Amino acid sequence: MKVLRFNRNTLQFPKKDFDMVKEGVISLVISGVVIVGLSALWGAPYRAAVTNQEIAQKSPILIERAALGDLDGSGTIASYGPPYNNGWNRQENGVQSIGSFHPQTWWGTPYPIDAAKTDVLTPLHMLANASDNQQLQSALQTYQSASVKQQQTWDSNLSKALKKANVENGNVVIPRGNYGPVALMMNDELSLAKSGMLSGILDRSSNQGVYRWNVQNDLLFLQGKTLHQIAGKINMKGEQWGINHDEQAYPGPWWLTPYTFLYQIPPWSTSSAGDELAAYTIAVLFAILLFVPWIPGLNKLPRLLSIHRLIWRDWYKRLESDNTCANCPLRESCRQEFRNSKQAVVKSGFAPACYQNGSNS
Amino acid sequence: MNWTKSIRTRMSEKLSWENLLPSEQPVYVSSLVYSFGVFTLSSLVFCIASGVIMAAKGPLWYQYSGLGEFLRSIHFWSVQAFFFFMTMHLVVQFFMGSWREGRTVTWVIGVLSFGISVVDAFTGYLSRGDFFSQWNQVQSKDAFNGAGMDGFLNILNNGQVYGIHIVVLPFILFILVGWHLLAVRSKGVVPPYPARLKKKDGV
Numbered sequence: 001m002k003v004l005r006f007n008r009n010t011l012q013f014p015k016k017d018f019d020m021v022k023e024g025v026i027s028l029v030i031s032g033v034v035i036v037g038l039s040a041l042w043g044a045p046y047r048a049a050v051t052n053q054e055i056a057q058k059s060p061i062l063i064e065r066a067a068l069g070d071l072d073g074s075g076t077i078a079s080y081g082p083p084y085n086n087g088w089n090r091q092e093n094g095v096q097s098i099g100s101f102h103p104q105t106w107w108g109t110p111y112p113i114d115a116a117k118t119d120v121l122t123p124l125h126m127l128a129n130a131s132d133n134q135q136l137q138s139a140l141q142t143y144q145s146a147s148v149k150q151q152q153t154w155d156s157n158l159s160k161a162l163k164k165a166n167v168e169n170g171n172v173v174i175p176r177g178n179y180g181p182v183a184l185m186m187n188d189e190l191s192l193a194k195s196g197m198l199s200g201i202l203d204r205s206s207n208q209g210v211y212r213w214n215v216q217n218d219l220l221f222l223q224g225k226t227l228h229q230i231a232g233k234i235n236m237k238g239e240q241w242g243i244n245h246d247e248q249a250y251p252g253p254w255w256l257t258p259y260t261f262l263y264q265i266p267p268w269s270t271s272s273a274g275d276e277l278a279a280y281t282i283a284v285l286f287a288i289l290l291f292v293p294w295i296p297g298l299n300k301l302p303r304l305l306s307i308h309r310l311i312w313r314d315w316y317k318r319l320e321s322d323n324t325c326a327n328c329p330l331r332e333s334c335r336q337e338f339r340n341s342k343q344a345v346v347k348s349g350f351a352p353a354c355y356q357n358g359s360n361s
Numbered sequence: 362m363n364w365t366k367s368i369r370t371r372m373s374e375k376l377s378w379e380n381l382l383p384s385e386q387p388v389y390v391s392s393l394v395y396s397f398g399v400f401t402l403s404s405l406v407f408c409i410a411s412g413v414i415m416a417a418k419g420p421l422w423y424q425y426s427g428l429g430e431f432l433r434s435i436h437f438w439s440v441q442a443f444f445f446f447m448t449m450h451l452v453v454q455f456f457m458g459s460w461r462e463g464r465t466v467t468w469v470i471g472v473l474s475f476g477i478s479v480v481d482a483f484t485g486y487l488s489r490g491d492f493f494s495q496w497n498q499v500q501s502k503d504a505f506n507g508a509g510m511d512g513f514l515n516i517l518n519n520g521q522v523y524g525i526h527i528v529v530l531p532f533i534l535f536i537l538v539g540w541h542l543l544a545v546r547s548k549g550v551v552p553p554y555p556a557r558l559k560k561k562d563g564v
Contacts, residue, residue: 013387013552020383023399031403035442039434046430047492083511096507103509111515206517213520215498220517223499231496243497253486255444255479276507283508290472293460302458303554311457312553315389319556334555 012355045247047234052202052218055226056193060172061165062226067189068162068182069224070115072155077220078115081105084220085113096273098280111206111216119221123201124185127192136188139181146180154180170194238263258285324354375547383546389553397450398545404446405538407439409531416527420519424490433489440482451475459551467544474537477530484526487516498522 056063069075073088081092082105095104121140128136143151161174172190174183192198199218206217228237236242244260246252262268262278271277292298302308309316318324325331333344411432415423423429451471460468483501487494498517505516515521 013389015385016388016390018383018386018390023396024403027396027399027403028406031400031407031439031442035404035407035435035438038438039431042434043430044434044437045493046424046433046489049491049495083506083515094503094506096503104506104511106509107512110512111517211520213523214515214518216515216517219495219499222495227496227499230492236493236496238500243500246493251441253482255448255482273507275504279504279508286472286476290469290476292455292472293465293468299458299460302456305456307456308458308554311392311394311453312389314391315553316556318388325556331555 014355042250045250047247050222050227050230051196052193052198052222053196055222056190056198057170059226059229060167060170060190060194061162062229063190063193064165064172064186065159065162066221066224066226067120067186068155068159070119070221071121071182071185072152072159073116074159075115076224077113080113082109083107083111085109085115096276098273098276102276104276113217113220118205118217119202120185120189122205123192123198124188126201127188127197133188135184139184139188142181143185150180154178154182158182158186239269258282319354328354376543380546380549387550387552390550394449394453395550397446397453401443401446401450402538402542404439404443407435408443411436411439412527412531420488420490420523436485440485444478444482447475447478457551458554461551462548464544464548464551467541467548470537470541470544474534474541477534477537481526481530481534484522484530488519488523488526 052063066075070078073079076094077084079088079091080094081087082095084094086092086109095102097104121144124136124140127133128140143154146154157177158174158179161177161179162172164175166173172187189198192201198221202217202221203212203215206214231237231242232240234247235245238260241260241264244252244254244256259278259282262281263274268274268278268281288295288298328334329346330344415429415432415436418426418429423433454468454471483497487498487501502516505511505514514525
């Protein structure tokens, strides 16, 4: 008896007319009207970048505290560790580690920063030389030739004083005390920032040549309390779903929601390696999405959920109204989705109703 | 074995004009959800077109010029549209189990395209040159450093970030999307799950 062999490649579903080019052109026109229309109506969000100069003029104490933190090693970047430095006195506070897994340290310090030198001493030396400022020259010499203990005493005294400091006419006013040359140095650092030249000097230090493409040192000078204060006011901090939203009334990068969500719950929100943990959690979740076709259970989930019945409702309605499947000899093979080399065999002369005639081979 | 002949044979079988530019589709292709894919591509066209113009004028132009700002707005909204349609496309394809019957590669390339797009969009946000860029650069440095990416990516280096945004990732995305499209066209649209049969039908 002659039999017919079927596999999925030899089956052809009934066809209908379709114009791919027309569909493409129509979708381009619709997308264009919507995108250009939204752009014309609402524009796009933009909040001017913050500069050292602006902070120095509005919140001079912040600048002095940031600079002093860089000088005395209490600032975040001064003791960060790789990729910027080896910490402050070998104490690294910015290295994240899950157990003994800390890939951050694998590459050494490719983007070196000696915070005291980069952010304070070098800019002040340049200022002193450019303006022939003998007082500042002498203050720098005094500071650099003093013992570490002496430096720490001056730094610590000024650090305490800055907590009680006031601003008068844009200048930082502190109580009298034993600050050595550091008070003068910080005042001059503030003047440098106010003039706008500090950013230029910091940019110069993170770019080896004439071109200024790397904003690392300028941004890292601002990155602690300074930027956090501004970000907090517009709900941009991590615990405020910061990265997930843009300026109010504009949609932000909402596709980062799973990532930002992690920062709202423990252990990601509480761990000292929260960023590393979040990055690898997202990597694992992405791998799961990538390998869905091979993950038992997950690859069958869409079949269990009935949403496909909604998407293909016309098709299923048609099968039901024709009672197509009732006596179909292919139904078992169909149920198994003809995977691999699976074939179905039926008697000659039978044409399954949901496929086109002549589809067998 | 003649590699050239083998490639030519496979390509001409899989990438026939009938597959590449079909004028017919199976009858089950009858839902608006099928348009998410083509709308994703249309939005991508506007992303690329606006991006190319902005790249030609340089990364400062869109921060001070009125026309530049308009182009940046088109780029912004086309990215929003692109992600909206791509996410809908991904979700719907999951519910359709679209990796079935020899389409696993199509799924994998699609998901990879999604991942590359997310990173590309992020580097775009960092290239805006405003407070949002500054803030996200300093915030994300800990994640990139902590994950061990610091060896080859300094997220605070605008030159590197901008180059990655306008060339490296779009180039990879272009290849992946092209491959995804060819895979979809050569395999055809995934067929529906078999119908659930009623008990009276004997199953």
